Amino acid sequence: MDRLVKPDLKEVELVFQRGQKCYTSFKLTNLMHTMSVAVSLTTTNPSVFSINHPFSIIPPLSSLSYTLLLSDLSDKPPLSSPADVIMVRSSMLPTGKAHQDDLRRLFSKPGPHVFRDATIPVSFIGPLVAEFLIFHHTQVPEVSSFFKKAISGCSGPELTKLLTPAIASGYADFITDLIDAGGDVNFKHLDGRSLIPLAVRAGDIDVLKILIASGCRISNSLDSVLHEAAAMNRVDLMEVLFAGYSDMDMNLADSDGRTPIHVAAVQGHVKVIEFCLSIGGNPDTVDRKGWTPLHYAASEGYLEAVRCLLNCSNAKYVVNKDGKTAFSLAVDNGHSHLLDLLHLGDVLLRAARIDDIHGMKSCLAEGAMVNGRDQNGWTPLHRAAFKGRIEIVKLLLDHGALVDVVDDAGYTPLHCAVEMGHVQVALLLVARGATAKVKSLKGVAAINLNCFKNHPSHVHPLCHEKERV
Template identity: 25%
Template sequence: MLPHSALSLISSSSPSSQEMAAAEPAASSAAAADPERLLEVSEEEVVIDFKPDSKCRADLRLRSLHPSFPVAFKVQTSSPLKFLVSPPRGAVQPLSSASLRVVLRPQPHPPPSFPRSRADRFLVLSSLSAAHLDSSSDATSGVSAVRLRVFFGGPYLLRLAADAGDAAAVRLILRRQPHLLPFLEPQPQVAAAPGDAEQWATLHAAAARGDCGEVRRLGPEALAARDREGRTVLHAAAAAGEAEAVAVLVDMGADTSAADARGRTPMDVAREKGYQEVVDVLERWELVMTAARRGDIQSLESLLGKRAGVRGRDQYGLTALHVAAIKGHCDVVAMLAGSGCMDIECEDVEGHRPLHLAVEGGHADAVELLLDMGADANARTRRGATPLQMAEAMGYEAIAQLLCGRGAEVAPAPALCVASSSSSSISCA
């Protein structure tokens, strides 16, 4: 509950109807004034509801203004170490819309400046030619740009501003997010449900004592569970020096980059305690991903010989097989899928299978290999995109013909962007 003094900010911070009207996005009128603009962005700022040590998300909506041709787009940020964009590039069908998701990686501290960030910016480039988007200058003929600032808001920062007596920040947050006004009012104390603080004690205890059978029985659904100190099950196993349990958890898809309340990852915990075997397991998975990304078949062969702890996933659900597919490393794909080490139909968090990513990478040989190995030519992502729709949207005619020859069903592309959410975390490495 907020201190009572914070309530004095409400009357001076509540936005008037005139202020609210002035703050409404003006994307439509701006688009009308610019006849060369190809895309309209529904939001005038990227609004992030900030919460410490959590992934914070914001959705943007793009609308094509071109009546005849798909509009290619590419999203850039001034802070690539902080933000991810899903998808970072793609195409929007004529006069259709597409949704983007901006993800702020977990940050232990509030933004240095808020509500509006001084350092963070986004640039949405659009063109009828995808090749033009990779020019070093957005002034290239045929490329239009929309610039977006970042607005940090949400209940956490509203309370922080109120507690600090920062009336200007409170006013700005409420002007942008008037629905947060109740968070400044006193709330009745609600008793926590019995056992809430210890609801994950069984799973953490199983990991800490190295009971791999119990960990497997409880299943991957519980991997994101945290205790009162923000520690995941993988933290518990690493802190206890249980290398086998750590390997099982990694193979189940535990997030190796998760940070506890003190900002420590499982790797940090293992190193602090001197558990080198645990460190080796955690590093092994990272080395597998790196080898797959680089196509380093010799290193990968050596790592796979150790088996345990090599079938992990990153925070986007990507496996080494996904990474090899989008990079077009056919020998790596053959090794990972052919040996039975990884499922050829494994999905990332957006439902992309290795075949989707091989198509996105434009690698016809990798697409053909995956089809030869039994990949489903009609697999759909969470957004309903098939490999054939992706190939057609991205202009890969040879790959589209290959897929059609292998039984891919021809269907209208959905009115959404079909580019993969994974490319931002793969292609730049």
């Protein structure tokens, strides 16, 4: 005979309650038709568990109920690996009667009269167990199996409630298990926000993808997930959001009127700014204070962010509600490294164009970059050579202007002077080190200083443009 008694379940489950006595019941059935059976129940962890009838007698073909009690009033479930178990031993009892001391003696000595009938694992279930595992998953071995067991004892609303801490933990397997078990991914918090902002803050790509794939709906006006991702400098999260939701709006403003580009500019996150611009973000949008993204980048002193925005923005001279331009904010906050980009470079180029030598001297004294470039790659020396401003050319060279600097079309200042017929400027440039025969970056023919013409047949593309301020 393999065994004398049979348990009514393969595993005992305890619903854990923090700081309370927890208990559950199970039954053993005597398989003998004519003889009573003595039973001994012990646990692998008697300091934590107790059983109401450690020694008992079960009549023939009868059942007896037992209660397993968690006597350790802990704030956390006493999980163990391998799991604690209840060991069931039995022995035939022909008389059908015996005192507790007799039963204790009966099982104290091993022998063929004692049968090892069953080993029943003890597991903990319920939302408090699952919550504990979410917050301590790095400290628990075999956490996935514990978690799946724990949520098997949770109701639908409990599963849904657990999604919030699970998402915050960034542990993707938990979210999958909760959704598969019946958790509602379209649960809304009291403020109306969805679960997606939580996933973005957790910063886990897999968690975000799981929620999107599971049909988690988003409210653009409430969730502001692009703003969240922009603040975190997470272009990868923004890419997933755009791939998952067709109605993503890069120019959606938050309650302060700020777009994701504003948020990125506040932090100086250049990659985010570039991504926003690549999918239609407007760099010239003003918020409720009248600030453009350029205002924020300039105010905080972020050089690369300012450069990035200037390449696509017309906001350099936009005035906010306090009457401040981006340049003014940079001055106010002592960001002298931005002044040339935001204003002085323009002033220097204009001075070169209109032959304002006093204005140029003042501008250089304020810290203007003598080799700063405009949108076409022209330096002030290009402009002065193009216009034939010889005194301006001298001043710029005396302040360190690069004589052979090349613009976006492959032209040096000497090219500009020669093609516009400014002989004295050209000779001055050569005297100051300009290469008389220079092949440009784009293969423009070499300059022949012996062949000046008042109306050259080959001129710089900008020569036909209207003069710029």
